[in-house]
Amino acid sequence: MNGYDLLQVIIALFFLILFTPILGAFFHKSLSGQSTLLGKIARPFEKLLYLLIGVDEKEEMTWSQYLKAVLAFNFIGFLFVFFVLLFQGSLPLNPANLPNLSWHLAFNTAVSFMTNTNWQSYAGEATMSHFSQMVALTGQNFLSAATGISVMLVVIRAFKNNQSKKLGNFWVDLNRSVIYILLPLAVLWAVLLSSQGVIDNLSAPVTVKTLEGKEQVIAQGPAASQIAIKQLGTNGGGFFNTNSAHPYENPTPFSNFLQLLAILIIPAALTMTFGYMLGKPREGWILFSAMLIVLVLGLGISLWSEFQSNALTAHHYAMEGKEVRFGVTNSVLWSTFTTAASNGSVNAMHSSLTPMAGGIAMLNMLFGEIIFGGAGSGLYGMLLYVILTVFIAGLMVGRTPEYLGKKIEAFDIKMAIMGILAPSFVILFGTAFSLLTPSIMSSLMHKGSHGFSxxxxxxxxxxxNNGSAFAGLSANTPILNTLLGISMLIGRFAVILPVMALAGNISQKKIMPESVGTFKTDNFLFVFLLVGVIVIVGALTFFPALSLGPIIEQIMFIQEKTF
Known part of the structure; x- marks a missing residue:
C-alpha cells in the first residue's frame, strides 16, 4: 500500500464527514416541513399528492396506525412488482423480448426490492425488461428507502415527545422523503453519472464485432437513473450482472467515487438529522462517531489483509475478481462501504477477497447493518444498540437507565433485544438448514470453509437487507429463492415491528430533567461503550459461524493452503 492508496481512503472519508452536517441540516428542515428553497418549489406538488390520495397532512397517527400504513403500503408494493415481473413479456418497453419470470424468482425479486435488499438471483440485463427496471425496480428503490426514513422519523419523535401518542403521518413522511431528499439527489447523481458515460437509453441490445472478429451482444437500457437511486437509497443491486464492475455502469474513476460516496452519504447525514431534530446536535455526532470508528477499523483490517504478500497470490496484491482500473484500494473501500450500509452493490467480487477482508464484509452485515446501515434503517437499528448500551451502563452504576430523558424499562429492553436477535436467528437457522439440505448443497461451487461462507x-x-453476494452459490432455484425471500422479509419487518412498538412506548413517557446522576450519552466514554457493545454482541453471536468460514480460511491462507 502506497501514498496514492492512502490518499484515496482519506478523500473518501473526508467527503463523507464534510457532507454529513450539511445534508443533515437540510434533511432536518425538509422532513420537518420547514421552509427551504427546494421546499418552495416542490411544496405545491406535495400538496397535490395529499389531495389525490385523500390525506390530511395535519392528522397524526399512533404507532399502531403508522405501522399498519407501513405494512399495507409495502404489501401493495410487493404485489405490484410481483405481477409486473410475472407478466413482463406482455408489457411495453421490452426491446430484447425477455420472457416472464418464474413465480419463485418473481417472488424473491419483489420481496428483495420491497425490503430495500436488492438481492439478485438473476443477471439484470438478461432477465429484466426496460419496463421492469424503470417502473417496478427503480420505483421500489425510492419507496423502500423512503419507508426506512419514515420509520426513523417515528423513533426520533418518540424521544422528542413528552407523554404523547402521536408520532406523525406515514404518508407525509413518505412523500417528503421522496420529494425533498431522494428525488433531488437522484436527479443530480444521474446527471453526473451520465456525464461520465454511464448509459441511459431505451435501446435494444446491439451486436458488435470484437477485435478478434467475433460477434458480441451488448445490452443497453436506462442504467444511470437506476444506479443513482440504488446507491443513494442504500438499495444496491445492479442494472448489469457484474454490477459496478461493468464499464457501462461505472466507467471512470470519478463515477466510481460518486457511487462510493452515495452509498453512505444519506445514512451518515441522518445521524445529524437525528441530533438537529432533538435540538441536541452533539448526540448526532456521537452516533456518527461510533459508526465511523467501526467502519475505519474494518476498513483498516481489510486493507491490511489485501496487501499481505502470500505465495497463493504469487506474492503480489490479490487482484483476482477485481477490476484493474480500480485496483485493490478502491475495491476494498467499496466492499467495506457497501456492507457497512445495507447497500450491496459491488465493484469487485467479494468471493475473491482475502478471507479476512471477506470476513469483515460479513461482520459489517452481522452487526445489523448499522454502520452506517440503510437509509433510516441504519439509524433506528443503531438506536436499539444504544438502548442496550444504556441499560448495561445502568446496571454498572446501579441506576435506572435513561436515554435523552426517557427511562428505559423492561418492555423497551425486550423490544430492543427482539429487534437485534430476529435477523441473527434467521441467519444461523437458514445457514444450518441449508447445510443439511442436499439440493442446496448441490448449488455450491466451492467446498470446505469457503463453501460454508x-x-x-x-x-x-x-x-x-444488504443484497451483496459471495458468488459461487447458484441461488436461482425454487427452494433458495423462497428461503432467501423469507429471510429478507424477517430481516426487514421483524426489526420494524419491535422498533415501532418501542417508539410507541417511549413516546408516552415523561421527559426527565437531567441531574448530577444522569449518565451522559454525549461524550466519547459513551462512544467507547457503544462500540464495545456492538462488537461484543456481534462476536458472541456469530463467532462460531465465523470460525467455520473466514477464520479457518484465513489461517489456511497464512499457511499458504487452499481447499
Whole structure:
C-alpha cells in the first residue's frame, strides 16, 4: 500500500464527514416541513399528492396506525412488482423480448426490492425488461428507502415527545422523503453519472464485432437513473450482472467515487438529522462517531489483509475478481462501504477477497447493518444498540437507565433485544438448514470453509437487507429463492415491528430533567461503550459461524493452503 492508496481512503472519508452536517441540516428542515428553497418549489406538488390520495397532512397517527400504513403500503408494493415481473413479456418497453419470470424468482425479486435488499438471483440485463427496471425496480428503490426514513422519523419523535401518542403521518413522511431528499439527489447523481458515460437509453441490445472478429451482444437500457437511486437509497443491486464492475455502469474513476460516496452519504447525514431534530446536535455526532470508528477499523483490517504478500497470490496484491482500473484500494473501500450500509452493490467480487477482508464484509452485515446501515434503517437499528448500551451502563452504576430523558424499562429492553436477535436467528437457522439440505448443497461451487461462507454470506446478506453476494452459490432455484425471500422479509419487518412498538412506548413517557446522576450519552466514554457493545454482541453471536468460514480460511491462507 502506497501514498496514492492512502490518499484515496482519506478523500473518501473526508467527503463523507464534510457532507454529513450539511445534508443533515437540510434533511432536518425538509422532513420537518420547514421552509427551504427546494421546499418552495416542490411544496405545491406535495400538496397535490395529499389531495389525490385523500390525506390530511395535519392528522397524526399512533404507532399502531403508522405501522399498519407501513405494512399495507409495502404489501401493495410487493404485489405490484410481483405481477409486473410475472407478466413482463406482455408489457411495453421490452426491446430484447425477455420472457416472464418464474413465480419463485418473481417472488424473491419483489420481496428483495420491497425490503430495500436488492438481492439478485438473476443477471439484470438478461432477465429484466426496460419496463421492469424503470417502473417496478427503480420505483421500489425510492419507496423502500423512503419507508426506512419514515420509520426513523417515528423513533426520533418518540424521544422528542413528552407523554404523547402521536408520532406523525406515514404518508407525509413518505412523500417528503421522496420529494425533498431522494428525488433531488437522484436527479443530480444521474446527471453526473451520465456525464461520465454511464448509459441511459431505451435501446435494444446491439451486436458488435470484437477485435478478434467475433460477434458480441451488448445490452443497453436506462442504467444511470437506476444506479443513482440504488446507491443513494442504500438499495444496491445492479442494472448489469457484474454490477459496478461493468464499464457501462461505472466507467471512470470519478463515477466510481460518486457511487462510493452515495452509498453512505444519506445514512451518515441522518445521524445529524437525528441530533438537529432533538435540538441536541452533539448526540448526532456521537452516533456518527461510533459508526465511523467501526467502519475505519474494518476498513483498516481489510486493507491490511489485501496487501499481505502470500505465495497463493504469487506474492503480489490479490487482484483476482477485481477490476484493474480500480485496483485493490478502491475495491476494498467499496466492499467495506457497501456492507457497512445495507447497500450491496459491488465493484469487485467479494468471493475473491482475502478471507479476512471477506470476513469483515460479513461482520459489517452481522452487526445489523448499522454502520452506517440503510437509509433510516441504519439509524433506528443503531438506536436499539444504544438502548442496550444504556441499560448495561445502568446496571454498572446501579441506576435506572435513561436515554435523552426517557427511562428505559423492561418492555423497551425486550423490544430492543427482539429487534437485534430476529435477523441473527434467521441467519444461523437458514445457514444450518441449508447445510443439511442436499439440493442446496448441490448449488455450491466451492467446498470446505469457503463453501460454508457462500451459504452463510447469502443468509447474512438477505437477513441484513444488504443484497451483496459471495458468488459461487447458484441461488436461482425454487427452494433458495423462497428461503432467501423469507429471510429478507424477517430481516426487514421483524426489526420494524419491535422498533415501532418501542417508539410507541417511549413516546408516552415523561421527559426527565437531567441531574448530577444522569449518565451522559454525549461524550466519547459513551462512544467507547457503544462500540464495545456492538462488537461484543456481534462476536458472541456469530463467532462460531465465523470460525467455520473466514477464520479457518484465513489461517489456511497464512499457511499458504487452499481447499
Amino acid at each position: 457462500e451459504i452463510f454470506y447469502a443468509f447474512t446478506s438477505t437477513a441484513g
